[in-house]
Amino acid sequence: MEKTILKTENLTKSFGGLKAVDNVTLTVKENSITGLIGPNGSGKTTLFNTISGVYKPERGKIYFNGERIDGLAPYKIYEKGLARTFQTPRLFQKLTVLDNMMVSCRSHPGDKILNVFLKKRRWSEEEEKLAEKALEILEIIELDRFKDKPASELSGGQMKLLELGRVLMTEPKMLLLDEPAAGVNPTLARRIFEKITQLRDELSLTFFTIEHRIEILLEHADWVYVMHNGSIIAESPPEEVVKNKVVVDVYLGEA
Amino acid sequence: MREVRLSEPLIYVLDMAVFVGIFAILAVSLNLEYGFTGLANFGKVAFFMVGAYTSSILANMGFPYLACITVATFAAGFVGFVASLPALKLQADYLAIVTLAFGEILRFIFKNEEWIAGGVQGITVPSAITITGVPIQTMMLIQLTIVYAALAICYFIAQRVVNSPYGRTIRAIREDELAAQVLGKDVFKYKAQMFTLGSAMAGVSGSLFSQYVRFIDPYTFEPILTFTVWMMVILGGPANNLGVILGAVFVQALERGARIAKDYLLLPVDPHNLRVMIIGILIILILMYRPQGLFRESKVKTPALEVASKWKKRS
Amino acid sequence: MLFLVVVNWLQVLFNSAVTGSLYLLAAVGLTLTYGLTRFPNFAHAEFMALGAYAGYTIAEQLKLGFPYSFIAAFISSAALGAASYLLVFRPLTHRGATIIHLMVASIGLDFFVRHLIKQVWGGEQLSFRMVWPYFDVGPVRITGLWVALILSAIVMVGVMHIVLTRTRLGKAIRASANNPDLAMASGVDVEKIALVVWIVGAALAGVGGLFRAADTRLVPLIGWEILLPAFAVVILGGIGSFYGALIAAYVIGLAENFGVVFLVMFKLSTDYKFAIAFLILILTLILKPSGFGRLFGEGGKVV
Numbered sequence: 046m047e048k049t050i051l052k053t054e055n056l057t058k059s060f061g062g063l064k065a066v067d068n069v070t071l072t073v074k075e076n077s078i079t080g081l082i083g084p085n086g087s088g089k090t091t092l093f094n095t096i097s098g099v100y101k102p103e104r105g106k107i108y109f110n111g112e113r114i115d116g117l118a119p120y121k122i123y124e125k126g127l128a129r130t131f132q133t134p135r136l137f138q139k140l141t142v143l144d145n146m147m148v149s150c151r152s153h154p155g156d157k158i159l160n161v162f163l164k165k166r167r168w169s170e171e172e173e174k175l176a177e178k179a180l181e182i183l184e185i186i187e188l189d190r191f192k193d194k195p196a197s198e199l200s201g202g203q204m205k206l207l208e209l210g211r212v213l214m215t216e217p218k219m220l221l222l223d224e225p226a227a228g229v230n231p232t233l234a235r236r237i238f239e240k241i242t243q244l245r246d247e248l249s250l251t252f253f254t255i256e257h258r259i260e261i262l263l264e265h266a267d268w269v270y271v272m273h274n275g276s277i278i279a280e281s282p283p284e285e286v287v288k289n290k291v292v293v294d295v296y297l298g299e300a
Numbered sequence: 301m302r303e304v305r306l307s308e309p310l311i312y313v314l315d316m317a318v319f320v321g322i323f324a325i326l327a328v329s330l331n332l333e334y335g336f337t338g339l340a341n342f343g344k345v346a347f348f349m350v351g352a353y354t355s356s357i358l359a360n361m362g363f364p365y366l367a368c369i370t371v372a373t374f375a376a377g378f379v380g381f382v383a384s385l386p387a388l389k390l391q392a393d394y395l396a397i398v399t400l401a402f403g404e405i406l407r408f409i410f411k412n413e414e415w416i417a418g419g420v421q422g423i424t425v426p427s428a429i430t431i432t433g434v435p436i437q438t439m440m441l442i443q444l445t446i447v448y449a450a451l452a453i454c455y456f457i458a459q460r461v462v463n464s465p466y467g468r469t470i471r472a473i474r475e476d477e478l479a480a481q482v483l484g485k486d487v488f489k490y491k492a493q494m495f496t497l498g499s500a501m502a503g504v505s506g507s508l509f510s511q512y513v514r515f516i517d518p519y520t521f522e523p524i525l526t527f528t529v530w531m532m533v534i535l536g537g538p539a540n541n542l543g544v545i546l547g548a549v550f551v552q553a554l555e556r557g558a559r560i561a562k563d564y565l566l567l568p569v570d571p572h573n574l575r576v577m578i579i580g581i582l583i584i585l586i587l588m589y590r591p592q593g594l595f596r597e598s599k600v601k602t603p604a605l606e607v608a609s610k611w612k613k614r615s
Numbered sequence: 616m617l618f619l620v621v622v623n624w625l626q627v628l629f630n631s632a633v634t635g636s637l638y639l640l641a642a643v644g645l646t647l648t649y650g651l652t653r654f655p656n657f658a659h660a661e662f663m664a665l666g667a668y669a670g671y672t673i674a675e676q677l678k679l680g681f682p683y684s685f686i687a688a689f690i691s692s693a694a695l696g697a698a699s700y701l702l703v704f705r706p707l708t709h710r711g712a713t714i715i716h717l718m719v720a721s722i723g724l725d726f727f728v729r730h731l732i733k734q735v736w737g738g739e740q741l742s743f744r745m746v747w748p749y750f751d752v753g754p755v756r757i758t759g760l761w762v763a764l765i766l767s768a769i770v771m772v773g774v775m776h777i778v779l780t781r782t783r784l785g786k787a788i789r790a791s792a793n794n795p796d797l798a799m800a801s802g803v804d805v806e807k808i809a810l811v812v813w814i815v816g817a818a819l820a821g822v823g824g825l826f827r828a829a830d831t832r833l834v835p836l837i838g839w840e841i842l843l844p845a846f847a848v849v850i851l852g853g854i855g856s857f858y859g860a861l862i863a864a865y866v867i868g869l870a871e872n873f874g875v876v877f878l879v880m881f882k883l884s885t886d887y888k889f890a891i892a893f894l895i896l897i898l899t900l901i902l903k904p905s906g907f908g909r910l911f912g913e914g915g916k917v918v
Binding site for chain 2: 703715
C-alpha cells in the first residue's frame, strides 16, 4: 500500500467564473480504498469528471501510474485502466443486463468492424469466454438471474450494482465510484461496501470513492479526503476525520 | 418516374417489387444509422443521389453495370465518410439540421452545374446491361433479380454487423454516448463507420434506382425521399432489419394504393399531394401511437446468448 | 477570373438590413420554440408559407389591401402554430417522444401542411400585383415594402424587448427558454408559456413569409427556402436567445448580400447564396456551438 497510483497536481476546473475544482492536489495509494467526502456542491463529482476525462482541466496535471493523463479523451483514460461509475447509473437501458456487462469488455476482437466480417470464429470463441466471465461477475453481484432482462427493468439498487459489475468486466486497475451506495437501503449499502473491500483484496484493485453515507465509508476506507467549495480542506485516516474540527464545522455549517 | 399503366398487372407488380427492393436497401441502411446507432441522418437522399448520379454518368460513358454500381457504392461511402467528419461531432438535433441542409445543397449543385449531369434537364441513363430482343417483362425480371441480390447482400452485411460485439457497442452508443465513452469506446469512430457504411448502401440503392428508372434529375432527390425511408424504419421497427424491410413493403403499398385510390375513387385531390399528406400524417400518428414500430428491437445474437442459456440450467 | 462589377455598396448595405429584418421575423419563433420545447421545428417553414398564402388571398383575391393581409398572415399562422403545439408536439412530449421523434414529426407536419397549401392554392408561382411606391436616398433605391418590413422588425423587437424585460410573462419566457426544468421547478407553467411562444413565433413567421412573398414571388416552397437561413440565425444567435437572434439575423443578412456580390464577381450562380448561411451554420457549430447566446446570459444548450 505504498505506491501512488493516482496523483493530481493543482487541478482546477471552473464554470462561468465559479471554481468547481480549485487547485486540488491529492494522491491515491495503490490497492487502497480512498474516500472523498464533502457537502453537496463541493465539487466532488466535477473532480471525478475531470479525472476521467469528461471535462478537460483548466490548469494542473493528472498522473495515473506515473503517466500524464490530463486532457486525454475518456476512452483513452479508460484504456489505461482507470474506470468510473456515475452518481445516477448510466446504463444502456434497452440492452439486457448481460449485454450491459459484455459491452464493456476491453479490446474484444469482435468490437472492430473488419473483424466482424473476417474473424468471426476468433471473436466467437472470445465472446464465449467473456460471457462466462460476465456471468460469474453477475453471480457475485447477485444479478445473474436478471441476465436477459433489459437494464431499464432493474431497481435502483440493482442498477448501482450492475454499473459496478460493468466496470469490473474491464479488469481495471483503479475505479472511481461516484456514490456507490446512494439510493439503496442501508443493508444493501453495507453489502456494496463489503463487496468493494472483497474485490480490492481479491483482485488487488484501487478504489477512489465519493460517498455521502460517511459512517459506512469510514468503516471501509483507508484514507479520506474532505472537499469543500472546490478545495481539499482535510485528509486523514478515517478514524481521525470525525475528530477534525474543520470538517465538523463544514458539515455542521451545512446543516 | 416511369409511367406504368394499370392495364398490365404483371408489369405493375414487378415494378412495385423493384421499388420495394430499392427502398428496402435504403431502409436497412438508415436502420444501421438511426435504428442501431441513433444517428439522425436527415440527409439520406444525398448519398442516394451521389450513387445515382455517379452510376448514371459512368453508364453514359459506357461502363458495365458492375463497374457502375461498385464505383457508385464507393463514391457514396466516401462522401458519407467526409460529411461525417464534422457532422458526427454534433448532437442529434444539429446533425439533423446539417445533414438535411447538406442534401439540399448537393441537390442545388446538381441543379445549377449543367456540366455535371445536365442540370435541371436531368440525364437519361443508358442500360448498362445490353441484351437485345427480350420483352420488357424479362428485362424487368433481370432488374428484379439484381435488386434483390443487392438487398440480400446488404441485409446479410447489416445482420452480421448488428449481431456481433460491434453491434452491441453501437446500440450502447445510441443509449448513452457518455457512458459508452467512459467504458472505453471511441464513439466517434463507430459513428463514422456506421455513417460510411450506411451511405455506401444508399449509393448501391441509388445506382440500382438510376438503372431502373433510366432518367434522373434534381427533382427526383427532394427531402421527401429521405422521410419516406424514415417512415419505413419507424413503422417497421427501429433496430430490427427484417422489420424495416417489411416497413418498406408497407409504405410502397400505401403509396401505390393512394395512386390507385385516386384513379378509382375520383378524389378531387392531386394524387401527389394526397400521397405526401398521407405520409406526413402517418409519420405523426405512428410516432404518437406506436413509436416502437411494428416489430420490436432485435436481440444481439452472438454466442454469448447460448452461454447464458446454459448458465440458467447450471444454477 | 475576377469580373469587374460596379457595385453600389450602400445599396448592398441597405439590402442587408432588408434581408436581416426578414430573417429576424422568420427566426424569432424558431429560436424561442427550440429553446422551450428543445427540438428544431422543421414545420416552422410552413408557418411562413401559410401566412404568405393567407395574405395573398386577402390582398390579391379579395383586394382588401396590404394592412388586412398583414393581419390575415398574423392570425392564420398563429392558429397553425397553436394547432401544431396542441395537437402534435405537446401530446408527443407527454408520450415521452425523443428529440429525434419530435424532429421527424415536425417534418411530417411540414409535408402535410405544405401539400395542403399546394392543394388549396395550387403549385404554380403566384405574385403580388400590388405596386409599392419607391424613392431614392442618394444612391440607394428604397421601396415602401422594404420600409414596411424594416419597420415591422423594429416594432417587433421593441415590443418583444419590453415584454421580455418588463413583464412577468417575458421573464417566464426567458427563464423557460434558458432552462425549462429549473423554470418548472420554480413554479412557471412551462406548457402555457410554450403555447404563447408557439403562437407568437408562428405569427411573426407568417408575417415574414408575407413580406418575402410580396417582395419576390409566392410558391409552396417559400418557407422551406427561408428555413435554412433561419436555422443559421438560430444557431449563430444561440438557441433560445432572442437578442442573439437579433444580431445574428443582421450578420447573416450582411454576409448573404455581400456574398452575392462576390458570387457575381466569380460568375457563380447566385442560387449559391444559401450556401453562405449553411457555411455560417456549420462553422458556428464547429467553433462555438453556443453562438452569441452566452453574451446575453441566455440560450445555448446545457451539455
